[in-house]
Amino acid sequence: MSNFTRRGFLGLTSAAALGAGLSACTGGGASTGGGATQSGSNELRLFTYEGDETIGLLKAQIKKFDEQNGTTTTVDSLPGSGAAVYPDKLRTELLGGKGPDIWRIWGGQIGAPFAKAKQALDLSPYYSKYGWDSKISTTAIGGMTFDGVKTGVPFVSLGIGAWYNKSLFAKAGVSGPPKTYAELEALNDKLVAVGVTPCGLGGKYGWDIMRLFEYLLEHTAGPDLHDKLLTGAESWDRPEVVEAFTLFKKWQDKKWLPQGALGLDPADIEPGYVQGKTAYTITGPWTEAAAILTAKKSPAGFGNFELPTDKTPARHSGFVEGYMINAKTGNADKAAALLDFILQPAAQKAMQISASTVKGAEPDPKALPLSAEWSTKYGGNPFYTIQDQAFPKKQADQYFSVQSDLLQGSVQPDAAAKKMQEIVSAWAKS
Amino acid sequence: MAGTVAVKPSTVKRGGRWSPWLFAIPALAVYVAFLVYPALSSLWFSLTNWDGLSATYKFVGLDNYFKLPHDPVVVSAVQNNLIWTVVTIAVPTVIGLLLAIALNGKVHGKPILRLIFYTPAVLPLVSIASIWGWLYNPQYGAINSFLRMIGLDGLAQAWLGQDSTALWAVMVPAIWLRTGFPMLLYLAALQGIPNELYEAATVDGATKWQQFWHVTMPSLRPAHYIVLALSLIDSFKVFDMIYAMTYGGPGTSTQVMGTWMYFNVFQYYQAGYGTAIAVVITLVAVAVGIPYVRSQTREAS
Numbered sequence: 222m223s224n225f226t227r228r229g230f231l232g233l234t235s236a237a238a239l240g241a242g243l244s245a246c247t248g249g250g251a252s253t254g255g256g257a258t259q260s261g262s263n264e265l266r267l268f269t270y271e272g273d274e275t276i277g278l279l280k281a282q283i284k285k286f287d288e289q290n291g292t293t294t295t296v297d298s299l300p301g302s303g304a305a306v307y308p309d310k311l312r313t314e315l316l317g318g319k320g321p322d323i324w325r326i327w328g329g330q331i332g333a334p335f336a337k338a339k340q341a342l343d344l345s346p347y348y349s350k351y352g353w354d355s356k357i358s359t360t361a362i363g364g365m366t367f368d369g370v371k372t373g374v375p376f377v378s379l380g381i382g383a384w385y386n387k388s389l390f391a392k393a394g395v396s397g398p399p400k401t402y403a404e405l406e407a408l409n410d411k412l413v414a415v416g417v418t419p420c421g422l423g424g425k426y427g428w429d430i431m432r433l434f435e436y437l438l439e440h441t442a443g444p445d446l447h448d449k450l451l452t453g454a455e456s457w458d459r460p461e462v463v464e465a466f467t468l469f470k471k472w473q474d475k476k477w478l479p480q481g482a483l484g485l486d487p488a489d490i491e492p493g494y495v496q497g498k499t500a501y502t503i504t505g506p507w508t509e510a511a512a513i514l515t516a517k518k519s520p521a522g523f524g525n526f527e528l529p530t531d532k533t534p535a536r537h538s539g540f541v542e543g544y545m546i547n548a549k550t551g552n553a554d555k556a557a558a559l560l561d562f563i564l565q566p567a568a569q570k571a572m573q574i575s576a577s578t579v580k581g582a583e584p585d586p587k588a589l590p591l592s593a594e595w596s597t598k599y600g601g602n603p604f605y606t607i608q609d610q611a612f613p614k615k616q617a618d619q620y621f622s623v624q625s626d627l628l629q630g631s632v633q634p635d636a637a638a639k640k641m642q643e644i645v646s647a648w649a650k651s
Numbered sequence: 652m653a654g655t656v657a658v659k660p661s662t663v664k665r666g667g668r669w670s671p672w673l674f675a676i677p678a679l680a681v682y683v684a685f686l687v688y689p690a691l692s693s694l695w696f697s698l699t700n701w702d703g704l705s706a707t708y709k710f711v712g713l714d715n716y717f718k719l720p721h722d723p724v725v726v727s728a729v730q731n732n733l734i735w736t737v738v739t740i741a742v743p744t745v746i747g748l749l750l751a752i753a754l755n756g757k758v759h760g761k762p763i764l765r766l767i768f769y770t771p772a773v774l775p776l777v778s779i780a781s782i783w784g785w786l787y788n789p790q791y792g793a794i795n796s797f798l799r800m801i802g803l804d805g806l807a808q809a810w811l812g813q814d815s816t817a818l819w820a821v822m823v824p825a826i827w828l829r830t831g832f833p834m835l836l837y838l839a840a841l842q843g844i845p846n847e848l849y850e851a852a853t854v855d856g857a858t859k860w861q862q863f864w865h866v867t868m869p870s871l872r873p874a875h876y877i878v879l880a881l882s883l884i885d886s887f888k889v890f891d892m893i894y895a896m897t898y899g900g901p902g903t904s905t906q907v908m909g910t911w912m913y914f915n916v917f918q919y920y921q922a923g924y925g926t927a928i929a930v931v932i933t934l935v936a937v938a939v940g941i942p943y944v945r946s947q948t949r950e951a952s
Contacts, residue, residue, distance in 0.1 A: 309917040312704055334920050338704035418790075424812060426898055481789030481809025483901045484817065489788075498791075615919040622902035629813055629901065 265294040265552055265559060268314070268321035270307045272300040274515050278572040279563075286562045292555055297321065308334075315340050315547070322550040323559065326373065328364030328541040329610025330617075336367035341545035344371050347557040356564070361578035364541035364606075374560055375543035376569070378578045380604055381432055382537050382595065384508050384525045385501035386494045389417050393500070398526030402440050405529060409477040412500045419477045421499030423485030424628070427621025428609040430482060432503040433472060434624055435538055435608045436528045438465040443532045444605065451611040453649030457642040466627055466634035473628050483625055492516070495523070503528070506575035506584070506592035513591070520591045527599045539604030541578065576600070616648045690933075696926045703922030715927035725928070728906045731818055735825075735907060736886040742826045744878055747833030752867075754834070755841045765838070769831035776828075780895030783824040787811050811897055814904035821896045821905060829885065833878045840874035841867070880943045887936045908932050 271279055276298050283294045299307050308331060314320050320340070326332040335341045348354050348371055354362070358378055365373030383398070390396075393411040409419040424430040439447050442461040449455035450462070472478050479490060479499065492512040493499035502508070506525075513520055527537050546556045562568060569582035575592035577583070583600075586593035609617045623640050626632040632640065697715055701708035719725050750768055754761055771779065786793050787810040795807035810820040844867065852862045890909035893899060899906040899914065906914075908928055915925030 312917065316704070334702070334704055338702065339706070340704060424901060427900070479790060481812035484787070484789070484809055484812025484897070486784060489784075613919070615921070618903075618914070618918075621900075625814075625900060625902035625904075631814070 262552060263292045263555070265292055265323065265556055266297065266321040267294055267323040267325075267559070268297050268299075268311060269325040270300055271298050271325075272511060274510055275573065276300070282563050282568045282572055283559070285568075286559050289562075290555070290558065292559070294559065311335075320547045320549065322547050322552055322556045323544050324547070325542060325544055327610060328361075328373065328375065328543060329606055330613045331610055332365065332373055332543075332545065333367050333613075335545060336370065336372035340548055341372045342548045342550070342553055344374055344546065344557070347561070348374075351557070351561040351564075353561075353564070356579055358578045358580070361541045361543075364610075365543045373543040373545045374564065375541040375578045376564055377542045377574055377576050378539065379505040379507070379542070379576045380527075380537045380539045380595065380599055380602070381503060381505050381607060382525050382527045382599065383420075383501045384494060384504055384523060384591075386497060386499075387522055387524055389494075389497065389500040393417060398524065399529055401529050402531050409472075409475065413476055418479050418493075418499045419501065420472070421479060421490045421493035421502040422482055423479075423487040423490040424483030424621075424625065425486045427618060427624070429487035429491065430478075430628075431608055431617075431621060431624065432538060433478075434465065434469050435605070436503065436530070437468045437472075438462065439532065439536060439538075439605060440530045441465040441468070443530075444534060444536055444603075447605055450645070451606060451608065453645045457645055458639045462638040462641065463634045466637045469624065470627055470630075470634065483628055506589070506595050509575060509589050509591045510573060520589075523591060525591055525595050527602065534603055536603050536605050537599060538607045540607040540610050543578075612645075613648065616644055619644045693926050694930060696923055697930045699923045701922045702920040703916055703925075704920060708923065711923065715924045716931075718924065719927065719931065724903045724906050724911055725908070727903065728908045728911045731905060731907045732887070732889070734818065735822065735889055736883070738822050739825050739829060739886050739889075740879065740882040743829040744833050744882060746826070746830045747878070748837050748871075750830065750834045751837035751841055752863075754838060765835070768834055771828040772831040774828065776891050777895055779824055779828055780892065784811070784896060787820055812901060814901055817897050817901060818905045821892055824896070825889075825892050829882070833882070836874050836878055837871065840871050844870040876943065876946065880940070883939060883943070884936070887932070887939070 280296050287294050299310050311324055361375035361378040365375045393415050395408055399405040399408050412419040422430045441464040491502050494502050495512045495516050513523055544560050546553055550556055564579055566579055566581035569577040569579050573588055575584050575589050584592040584596055623637050627637045699708045700711045789809040798807045808816055810816050848866050852866050889907055893905050893907055893910050897905045899910045912925045912928040915921045
């Protein structure tokens with residue numbers, strides 16, 4: 222098999238089709254790409270997925286940086302799509318020769334392709350220059366390190382837990398969060414008895430309802446086995462996995478999930494606990510700004526808790542998000558300087574980052590009381606990699622498909638466990 | 652007058668035999684740059700294992716094409732495409748024709764009714780997907796609420812949340828938005844049929860039904876061609892409605908070839924394989940389009 226370079230192919234064929242003039246535009250490896258800024262330029266472009274509720278805060282900090290450094294930074298955002306669409310847009314921009322200088326991205330298998338394809342710059346020199354190793358949580362840095370290369374710098378480390386509506390818990394006669402899995406099931410029964418749907422999750426895209434299954438797997442398998450399952454080091458075809466799938470189905474059959482949960486859009490159903498349609502959802506601290514404060518509700522009416530696993534150590538699902546720098550940017554130093562600026566505790570606080578990886582930038586209890594509470598109570602607990610970052614997208618979608626079949630009753634729990642083993646072992650071998 | 656030479660206008664050929672090509676060059680250049688070249692480069696990438704992001708890739712011959720029949724999602728996507736094509740051509744066409752006939756008669760408020768029936772076609776697709784997503788909401792949606800209100804609780808379903816109904820549920824808004832277009836075309840064609848034909852048929856004792864089959868339908872032949880050809884193209888390239896409403900799910904139950912191509916190219920970093928799917932879609936669309944083009948050519952000649 223011959224090796225080809227994409228740019229080489231484009232250059233060659235362009236030359237044949239359109240002559241030397243056009244080939245000069247598309248071929249060659251020295252191009253910086255249309256959108257990445259040229260060396261020496263004072264222009265930067267940052268691509269993110271911040272929503273309307275927080276983009277202004279980011280832009281304010283960037284403006285501050287620009288004023289101090291004489292740069293002009295454009296911020297583009299694609300909010301609301303989650304990890305389902307944003308990476309596609311970014312990839313298309315990079316392929317079109319127009320990539321941003323800096324982009325925000327999730328860690329794990331979502332950020333990995335950009336590192337693997339060498340679209341993202343190795344940031345090791347900047348880790349040394351700015352001392353990020355000592356300023357940022359080591360676990361979080363691990364989430365943005367790919368094949369041993371620090372290709373991204375994390376700025377947020379988010380833990381997933383249950384966020385609930387206190388008045389609906391009170392309606393069901395429940396005074397506080399459950400401490401064990403049995404108590405959680407009992408809570409669900411009490412909520413259903415008073416006509417309240419317990420857990421608001423939606424199956425469109427797969428990743429939202431997956432948060433329940435990964436929790437159930439942590440509960441049945443425990444930390445050690447769960448981690449091994451995620452890397453393919455242990456077979457999924459085992460009783461603990463079958464039990465987790467059995468419980469997953471039980472949640473639907475007992476109406477602990479919304480009716481027709483598989484077809485619901487997470488964006489519609491997740492805020493249900495704020496609107497009083499569901500008692501709780503499984504989500505991260507961003508929900509305080511995005512759902513509670515946006516709805517102009519008082520955080521005092523809501524609470525959060527780590528889903529009880531009955532295992533030691535107690536863990537929750539979590540993931541990191543950070544920034545990458547375009548390997549083809551002509552402005553790597555300035556891009557890194559911008560990142561260092563927004564990684565300062567003062568900037569992180571000004572941006573109301575609810576789960577910063579930066580030491581000294583813990584959430585402000587006055588602005589985000591629930592996020593601060595989560596950080597104090599559970600922020601120090603270990604977390605397992607959220608499963609849509611543990612698997613590449615293709616395997617994650619196959620995984621979601623198994624969950625979908627199981628909830629619809631077309632696959633039984635033992636067959637689902639076997640199917641998962643086929644998916645994970647095929648991936649581990651590849 | 653001596654020295655003047657009479658020249659026949661017909662013998663003047665500026666630019667010689669190349670002149671037609673000179674006029675065609677601008678259009679040809681655009682055609683080659685934006686259609687032929689991307690199509691050929693796609694064909695090339697379908698023969699590689701390119702991940703869609705890296706600078707390098709390997710030539711793998713026809714491997715991607717051999718993999719297609721063994722991909723269970725491709726098999727179900729082809730089935731879904733066939734169902735989609737048949738239903739979303741037949742139903743809007745028939746409803747469009749019936750509406751056109753109704754509106755061609757003596758109906759009050761014709762312009763308003765035309766506007767109402769055509770409005771869905773101009774709405775942004777994402778809005779349509781959102782509207783119908785809410786209508787289909789199993790707990791709070793208008794459809795299930797209505798069914799419960801009239802005592803048909805048993806028919807209330809998780810329309811988009813189960814394999815058995817999801818594809819059909821997406822087809823309903825597709826039919827809703829696509830009915831207005833054939834209606835307008837048929838309406839225009841109906842208005843072009845001379846009234847004398849109906850008068851002659853009436854004199855000959857033809858019933859309304861016979862008039863429809865022997866006068867109206869043959870007169871609508873050119874309109875049928877246009878409606879069917881455009882509907883076929885629309886149906887083959889289905890992507891947006893599925894993507895926006897179900898994202899191919901639950902599981903992969905509503906995947907069609909267009910969305911599965913997208914998932915492979917853009918989400919799974921299997922651009923070579925995804926492009927092979929795109930090539931197959933194109934070949935099938937071309938093969939299906941040939942009879943239409945031939946018939947149109949015959950009509951023209």
